[in-house]
Amino acid sequence: MSWGEDLRIRREELGYSLQEVEDETKIRKLYLEALENETFSVLPPKVYSVGFVKNYARFLELDVNQVTQQFKLLAYGNEEHEEEHFVSTNNLNKPLLPSWLTATNVFAAAAFLLLAIWIGNYLVSYFAGQNIADEPKPPVSEPDKPVGDQIPGDTEKPDDVEEPDETILPPEKVIVAVTATQNCWLRVTIDGVHNFEGTITAGDERSFSGEESVIIKAGNAGGIDIEFNGNEIGVFGNFGEVKEQEFTL
Structure with a gap:
């Protein structure tokens, strides 16, 4: 039995026609037929198709993650394997970063860190120069003749000036990612x-993202998935439910 047949059989067990599923989930009948017949070329771009599969699996009361992973392997098999290989190869060479660290956040934190280090080095150099300038210059005198085995120019070198270590940590933020699987009215504070x-x-x-809190209010809580600071929360609520929730550190 194929993946698409499993969806069709489960739908028929629940007593739904394709038209009834379309009315409930807002997924076009054309795409529902494409999923059950595994004619994936009919489907829209990947991000929309994956959202449809999650929504349909949730409606059929199936394991959403399992159904979605099977769909990705069937529809985008080569692409999925290449992405997994790329991620695993990079993980061998560098430590894992939290998923909430987007490229923009990493770039901003790196720029802030470099700026702080530059300012620290500048201040150390400035005050070191001030101390040298304030010291009185020794009187000019003729060099003494070397005595015995004394080697001219053999003088003690001053200790190196140690620069303070500075570690700048990126500020913690509240980051909430929203993915729509259906049309949904949304208000964010x-x-x-x-x-x-x-x-x-x-x-x-x-x-x-916010410094202290992010409040999400949705008019169709079952139509969106929530990810909070890199942790997948999943579906926000029930289909057609109006729900509001505050996310804080």
Whole structure:
């Protein structure tokens, strides 16, 4: 029995027609038939297709992660293996980073760290130069003739000036990632300030970050998946449910 047949059989066990599933999930009947027949060329781009599969599996009360992984292997097998190989190879060469560290956050933290180190080096050099300038110059005198085995120019070198170590840690933030599997009205408040309000469509992915808190209010809680500071929370609530939740450190 194939992957698509499993979906069809489960749908028929629950007593739903394709039209009824379309009405409930808002997934077009054309795409539902493509999933059950495994005609993946009919499907839209990957991000939308994966969202449809998650939504359909959740509607059929199946294991969402298992069904989604099987779909990715069937529809994007070579691409998935290449991505896994790339990730595993890089993991052997460098430590893992938290998933909430996006490229923008890493770049900003690196730039801030370099700036702090540059300022630290500048201050050390500046004050070291001030100390040297304040010291009185010794009177000029003729050099003494070497006595015995004394070697001219053999003088003690001053100890090296130790520069203080500085470690700058990136500031902790509240980061909430939202992925829409259905159309959903959304309102977002960050650190007490209204940030976003509008309708996101299936396949949309948005990320919101704040210093203290991020409040998410959804008009269709079952139509969005939530990820909080790199941890996957999963579906926000039930289909058609209005739900509001605050995320803090």
